[in-house]
Amino acid sequence: MSLADQVLAVNDDLPIRTHQPVHSGKVRSVYWLTEEDSQRLIKEKGYDVAPDAPLAIMVISDRISAFDCIWQGEGGLKGVPGKGAALNAISNHWFKLFKENGLADSHILDIPHPFVWIVQKAKPIKVEAICRQYITGSMWRAYEKGEREFCGIALPEGLARDKKLPELLITPSTKGILKGIPGVPEADDVNITRKNIENNIAAFNFSSVDDIARYETLLKEGFGVISKALEEVGQTFVDTKFEFGYVTDATGQEKLIYMDEVGTPDSSRIWDTAEYNAGKIVENSKEGFRQFLLKYFPDPDILLNKNRMPEREALARDNILPEEALMDISRTYIGIAEKIVGHPIHLSENPKQEIVAILKADYGLVD
Template sequence: MSASSVLTVSDDLPLVTARPVHSGKVRSVYFLRPEDSRRLIEERGYAVAPHSDLAIMVISDRLSAFDCLWRSHNYHGVPAKGAALNAIAAHWFSTFDAQGLTPHHLLEMPHPMVWIVRQARPVMIEAIARRYITGSLWRAYARGERLVGGVRLSDGLEQFQRLPELLFTPSTKGVIRNVPGVPETDDAPLAPAVLREHHKAFALHDEGQLDACVSALHSGFEVIEDSLAARGDLLVDTKFEFGIAPSRSGGEELIYMDEVGTPDSSRIWRRDDWEAGHPREHSKEQFRDALLSWVDDRELLLDSRRMEERAIYARNHAVPDEFFLDLSNTYVAQAENILGASLPVIDRPRDAMLDLLNEQFGLVR
């Protein structure tokens, strides 16, 4: 795939917006003006509250791992990554709709790298669900920790073992300040009791909204897990993000936000590999594993106290091209397996997106 098909800068589109663009690790969010939101809700027939505020989300091919952006010698992004992730998440959102699960923010995907979404007040929790003992959970267990997500794990568990129940292990989304028992850092582990007691600090009005998050986490995980199992894959762990948005009935409702069930936010194994006792990663974890084997100092990537040093290292070191190309193959294979169709080949995505957003949506300045 040519370098011209890789989109690494996604926050420079000349769109009419209500406030500055938010550029995250992978996606950029363009917040639409109220008048454009109202117009599109009417023109496109979106099934949302008529006073909802909308946004354009543009996914990039950037690769973030260990909280840093990485590049290879010839690629500054992973070819086809953005289109694959968008397609997979859109598929799961559609499946959630069909099964009557909690609503979500995705309204339309007019281009493989563009979403039209409704804005919501983010719940400041990374809602992580774990089905197998691996990764950071296994490292903590091997150190002797037994209380995880409010559940006490028994002694004698082995690495890669399926857990007796789905674990909810929340962490902070952003820095939460002045809450007893919560470190003032992003991605800090949250004790369920602390989360419940201080739910308002995480943008939850009441404990009922927290219960709704936990319920949506379980139901979403099970839908994705069952579908992947039919293809011979295991959903090992994943994360969900939630928001509170206006409902059509006049109140508020909990919705899924961000992405769901992608190999960027989930661990996925082949069942036959796991049954043989040697699971291999078919997700972004394969890049993490390759990176850990490639660097001279593994602790640089694992020690959160060395974040500044790690960021400098990532800026100054290009990884081998095969790391990016192997990951690209994984993303594309997962997308095509889940969708049952080929991904479109996208050349010069920025130009195509601008043409579409101008001609069909009237949002280009």
């Protein structure tokens, strides 16, 4: 079997019963179940949600997104072998730890297959909740240019690149394009301050001002749990992005939960601690792939400059990357996943066939 066959690149064409168009994101596809199927599964499986909660099947892929583009490799590789299974395994592990530590729930109700989550519909908070323990990436680039305020936080003089910050910082940005917020550009992924959020809670989808402090607490607690666990396997948690939303439980109570993935190499920077202590940065995250792309193309500004998006999209569409570049990221993802979960990551020979068989036999979701 070829490597390309092991990759789940297209994940929006599964024969899952749904009355709505499949929503396909950069990496995951979402199939909203019919009302009948949602209510049947809630009853059959005993999910702790309102009896009429809309449910969805979320299927991850092995596609690799960087700089807001999807990349492909030689040999028909439309993704990274093992990436989807590694990401889901890591998120599942952290969500389990969150539960054991009494943190908030997540939107995941069930895990039928390593590539699949059954989730409940949540009202997303329109904030990319970013937590930073070290100064690197965009924060370092701004600091190096002389900026001393980042997301409304005053940074001290004398910080050095890739070094630990005096304290854990919350540096939020927008999730999606938000309109009509004073001082916030109408663009995705722009830095915002806590004040911006406080003054516009409805625009950011918060139910109350108190929930801003609640999301900050959950962010710091989640970061702490993951950071401590990574330390135990010789890894340093540098920074990460969390997402939050609201759901209603079986008693009708609204609660704030973790959404999407957490603590993965896609949403975080993770460094090898021994190498870091020896003065070398070894990335166990997607950052290694980003750095490869910046060196691989002669004009890195295309990848960094949001005003050159059409050129960037053409770059991703028209260039087949060396197979080794994708296999390198495969080894990184599987390696860090196996360290975190403590057992080997199993790669499916035909993930699509497996998913369909399970959803048909155990969940009655395939005609």
